Amino acid sequence: MVTGSLTSTTRCLQLARGVTRNFRRRCIAVSKPEAALSSTASTHTAVRSVAALPAASSRSHRASFRAFATVAAPVIEEPMASQAPKECFRKDYKPPPYVIDTVHLTFLLNEDVTRVESRLHILPKQTDEQRPPLFLNGRSDVKLVALKVNGEVAPEDAYEVNSSGLTLKSPPAGEFDLEVHTECQPQNNTSLEGLYRSGGNFCTQCEAEGFRGITFFQDRPDVMATYTTRIEADKSKYPVLLSNGNLVGSGELDGGRHFTVWEDPFRKPCYLFALVAGDLAMKEDTFKTCSGRDVALRIFTRAHDTGRVDFAMQSLKRSMKWDEEVFGLEYDLDLFNIVAVDDFNMGAMENKSLNIFNSRLVLATPDTATDGDFARIEGVVGHEYFHNYTGNRVTCRDWFQLTLKEGLTVYRDQEFSADMNSRPVKRVEDVSRLRAAQFSEDNGPMAHPIRPESYIKMDNFYTLTVYEKGAEVVRMYEAVLGKEGFRKGMDLYFQRHDGQAVTCDDFLAAMADANGEDLSALGKWYSQAGTPRLTVSTDYNPSDKTYKLRFQQATDPSPGQPEKAAVLIPVRLGLLAKDGSEIPLKLQGGADLGTETVLRVTEADQEFVFQDVPEVPVPSLLRGFSAPVRMTVEGQTDEDLLHLLAHDTDSFNRWEAGHVLAKKLMLVLYSAAKDSNEGTLEQRLAAAGGVKASLVGAYRSLLTDSRVDGTFKAYAISLPEMSELIDKIPGADPTLLHEVREFMTRELAQQLRSELEAAIKENDCVPGEAYEFSAAACARRALKNKALGYLSALGEPEVTEQLLRRFKEATNMTDEISALAALDRAGARLGGTASGVEARTAAMDGYYSKWEKEPLVILKWLALQAGSNVPGNVAAVKRLMSHPAFNINNPNNCYSLFLGFARSPVNFHAADGSGYEFLGDAVLAVDKINHQVASRIVGAFTTFKQYDAERQSMMRAQLQRVLDTQGLSENHVAVQVGLLSKLTHAMATEEYLTKSIASGKRYHELPDRFRQAVPEEDWKRRVKEYCIGRGFSWVASVASTACPEAEYYEDLLRFYRQQKRLFPYHLGEYVCRHLRLTPFRYYVNILYDSMKEDHPYDSVPNFTAADIVRIMGIGRNEYIAIMVQAKSKKLMWRMNKGIVKDLLPQAPLNIQIEPWWLVHVVNLGESEYRQLDPTEATVCHIAARPGGARFSDLNGTAVRQLYQRGLVWLDVPVRPEDQLSIPPLEGFVSNKTTTAATAQDPLETLLYQIFVAASDHVTVAKLADILNVDVATLRVSISMACRLRFCRKLDTGSSAGAEDGGGMGSPNASMAAGALGALDLDAMLRSPEVGPIDSPKEGSFHGGELAGGGGAAGGTGIAFVVDAEVTGYLMMGALTPNCKKHSVTLFEGGRVYGAEVIAELIEELHASVEMSQGFEGEMKSLVDYARSLAVVLECVRACAGGRPIELLRKESLAGMPPPQAFRILSHSYGVVLPITSLAFPPLPLSNARPASPVNYGPLPAAQTPWLQLLLYTATGSGPLSLVLAAGQQLRRLPSQLHGATHVLLWPWDAAAVRVQNPPVVVEAPFMLHSLNEYLQRSALLVQPLGQRFNHGSTGSCAAALDKADTASCRPQLADGPPMVTIDVPLPLVYADLSSKAAATAALATDAVASNGGSGPGRLPGAGAASGDSWNPFELAEPLPGGSERGSNLSSHQRSLLQRVVGFLPGGEAQQVQLPAGLAAALHNLGLGGSLGFVRLLQAAAPSAAAADEANGTQHWLPLMLRLGIPMQPSSLCHAVCEGAAAADFLGAGAKQAHRGGQGVLAAALAALAAEHGACSSAFAGGGQDDDLGPFVDRPVGNLLFDGSLLSSAQLGDAADGMPLLLA
């Protein structure tokens, strides 16, 4: 069999879904005839034999079967568990107890139910006394209708049927006949295994275990029988009825039916059975065998395809002849049939004399098939034919031996193709494929030996390892034995085993015996997985002229094989002299070996010494790739490689040398690109040396070497594939590697241009020349198209033009598709432009309309588009899925599209995960239809280990998603099959085990295979470690199943101490009471450990450090002091680090104990008890009751005394309904270098989250909901936080148990508290009467506010959102200590809140500003931040109307998925007010969600340049702006940018190009480079600056951009761009007149200006009409026309009215004339109620500006708009706040208006983007399926804003691909 694709990945797997589907079908079957049984069946519990069913039901069956013991009822299934497929082990092989000698099959094919009657003649193997039951495999969709033994109806109790087969309990003595009649429904069999109907034909696929889907049978390859097959079917629908062997009968039947009878005289296993019935056309030919027999050769296809089988027919004849000549094997029957079908999972199947092919491997004509297709067809036709001997006549004993037939047959087809075409090229191709795919399989989680030791589903082992590596193993026999020796071995193999089912050992024995050799060392290749590494070192001794070669081999451990033995590695070699000649070889003391020999390396470390070597040779090792190993030659220089490339007589090694050189260079360049961020990628690569001249030279000489075959040249100048390099780079970035490869391609193309052009010329086809598939013709095309491919990378118009011409004029598919691919490649370099997309689409469309009727040709089209590296192609691929050309039900379609897509390093591996997400979706979609196909697509994820951490985790997340969606993780039936088996392999057994532990599985519940892999002891250890890591209590977790309690806690404490975790207070019940460990003692040990090891204080995790301060009073200073003290006792310290113990405190501090804490007594010893004083004794008595006692109920002094002595321990009880408050963090220790994330305490992680998410008065239960953690876990964390005083519990005021709880030692309260220790929520719920805990000083807090804070309608708080930068500034500034404290809180906890806290913070900020008067430079800007923060907080407080205010640090939401962050935001806040500009991604808020807080920041789309364009178009003014779509390559600067001294770049995908704060300013010399660099990842808004553009040559350069902006572009800003800007605060503050009048007039003026004064106007709405104060927020009405009032104004008045206050970058205020129309534009875009600022750009020419200056006006253009609160300069911040306050922006009306305004803005942005953009992800991260994700459109075409209008831009030929675009 040949698997689905010869070029990639493995054969498909059975998916678990198969089980489900079969099950569903069963249930349907059951419910029909026997409704009464359906309930039993559907509960999966009944196990009954068929025979046990009532005989009465036989009525439902047809008369023709009445004579038999008819079985009416369907098979009832076994329970799921026992139905699970078992893992099979090679060592468990047992021969079958019965031999099936002959098989007579009758098929009654029908549209609805097909009947199969099978008559078996069976021979027992045992004597009559030992007659074991006979088991025949079956499948649940095959229904037994009759069973007869020796002609007699089998009694009902004689057999049993279940879903896996039929058991005949006691077969008769001696030989016997068994008749099995079954029914099946091939039309419903979508698995394409067994008998199925598809495309109107009946067809079979039986390898590996499909025959059991036809009838009950011993479905195993070692049961070999002769078959006679009779087929009956409707003649009109199925005129052709085929099976194996010779046709021996045919005729007509009643009812328009007919029949054929086929007889196959050769014994075969059932997997080789085949049947085809359908309406097929046939092409016939004959072949005369070497003995003179005529064999009829027939190829069947659909009628319209008969014209395309000629090549396959010729290939078949060539194969038959070749096998006779090379192996002496003559075909054995009179007829050989090939059937081509479209719906076929596999590539082709070698059924005896009836090969079935996937039609794409048969059909070919020059116009529809490429040279590659032809070569593939030849190879596969040969492969299947060669199986007739290697596979059919001698077959496998069991499926573990699959490589026996496949490895050998692949070797044979490789040799066949090599003989037919170019041998060197064939070898290079085969080795490349092996390295590209099999090596990574061998190196990954799927690694297995070519002969696996076990399998669950055999389908999983149709792998590249079994096939391709298997063929390499066969090739090693040839290397060791030589061609003749190999043939001798083959002859003996057939002589011994013809007609048998044998093993790999038998093959090895035949090879060894025929040659009298011991080949046992080769045998290890069968059992060992992994690719051996061979290291070669050389040593030349000039004195005795010897040359020593030392070989060291090792194989890495692989799953299940930790230790590897040395294997036999045949090394074919020669030695080259300096002049390039070959040195004669002679081993020391040995015979002359000629100039080439094969060394047998069998040891782990082995040396060979050659003598009489006249000079230092260059060794040519592993010629022809004589063993599948990774070889490293130590000390091999580039010169050596160049020497080999020039002179080696072995063409493989010649290619290899060039290839290694290129790989080395590519790796060097990759690391150069990776390690540096200086300049563009091109600059970095050029700085690293670019493409070396020596490589260019070597390629050049190859290209011009007339002795070398063209195809070989094409290979020799090909750069290594990504997959060859990926595994050499730990944590590779595939996109970057792709870019490096593209760079090298471009460089080579540039430098070899004339040679490449010459090669094209020399090899171009002559017009009118007919296509020929011959080695010579292929060579010419290969070289020509390779050269064209190189040139296309340049993306020059002439080249693209040429390609387009070649595409249109191509006379064969090879040239046509090459041209199309080259066009796509050129397009990927320039393709994002509007016309680029159109043109690429146009070219693709042209191809489609030409070939739309040719599904096979369309496959190439699908694959090409899917695999395109045009950035953002995923959207296009998604669209392809709904294209009529794509049918998801067709496997070929899926492979082309999805696997094609997975080959794109740019799009599949897109950094934002969109590619992975898409393919994950695809797997799930396809899996609903065909699990084998889905399984192959999943394979694209299994290489995840090769990539960088981000990609790894995203790929794993997709695997996990598939796994979760399958629901397989819970179903251990499913665990054992298909998809999951592949997934679990891929995700490693480890992860499965972790999941199982987490879900509480017990060892005996694990699937067998895992129990095999993990002994029970090991499992228990894992369970223990898992529970310890999470701090579970022994009683309440699975830990109790793994080890004794004492051992568990002992290990847990050791682990905790080692990790320096917080004391496990929640386990007090055991740790404190029983073990009597006190927190004090625990922390003493931790500090002792830490100091002894000389660890820094920072090694103590933050919360642990805080607790240590609390308990011991040791903080950073004390820690350091103790260390200094200890080290001062030098000698003693050196001798005994233990002395630090004496320096640590001897007793715990007196800690603060809250009245509601519970006091428990440890298990006291008798003497301890006697020493208690009476008060202490009383305390102990009370506290000793179950659950302890409240501290407030006890004598405090006594408790403290007992605590000091470690006789009591304290519990901090928390209940779900408790309310919380988080005060400013005090005493928090900020250690940043804490332990690795893996060892992170989950408790600590949760504590940080609590700080972010908790709002005042939130309950524990609600918080658990927000954080999506379970309440019990959260209670432990809250309890901890309360203990550390980072969190306060508020009085809930719940009434029921209040009096109760106050009572002395209330048992109820005790119970509840005790429950906490065990994380037992149930216990909690069982005691609802639990007493409340009073917290008098917080008493006034509860009540009113709570209601607002909870419900789904969203919170009421107001969040002022800042980012880490602000926080950082605050912490750096010279602040008062109290202020610093709050900064730390913000930094550590992520938020600051509470009315008093905010009040205090404002005070302290003011004080800090006061304190810092007179600071300059950097310090002044720090002060500015403090000032701004105070201003904002005051403003918000003034407007808040008593609602709570918080300061929130945006990064504290960072790690959370958007929905969770949204829940947190909407739970707590009614208003979110961010600073501007907040870093990407935008806050997860959505205007469309009712619960969403009112957002004064930007919508996602408003964080892109769309907002600017919108502003420009709405205003009709703005700077000249060019929009460039992503992906294009500029050849020169577009004319629009000529004369610019600088450009401003505003990227759409700011995250993708790592720009924090746009714009980026680029100076003229770097423009082209920078544009191209950015355009690879993002669309850009580009604005030229300079004289020519009428703005900004005057003014202060230094002040051009504000601080935040310059920070991001400082490197380019040596002189600063020539621009003057001013920031105008929003809402607008008018400079004169009353605000209201000014605003109204301004709006009116604008309206007049923009409408030319025509039409009646309307005055603005409510706000203008009512009240005296101007309120921009209440102006909700749009302004379509001018107003009378406005039009009445003189132009001077108008201009006065448009004066507002703006702020220069330094903060100075200045009056400024608003650009005409801006006020109205802002209003009409819904921005009237927004906070933020508009930045204006001075636009007048110098002279004009001066003139304007004189009369007080300057000309300004809108440049950009930012929403939110600007922090700098503080005067701007102040103005924005003032405006906001004046407008009462937090008032209900204003909020409502702002929300409405945002809707208007969103709609306007959407309209603009819809007109010029396409939907795609603009920012990394986020989920795509909700409105919270940061997804916006980006432009698809080039646009130009010329100062008044936005239109599509013509770049002329400045951008690559333009000619293509215009075509």
Ligand SMILES: [Zn+2]
């Ligand atoms: Zn095969």
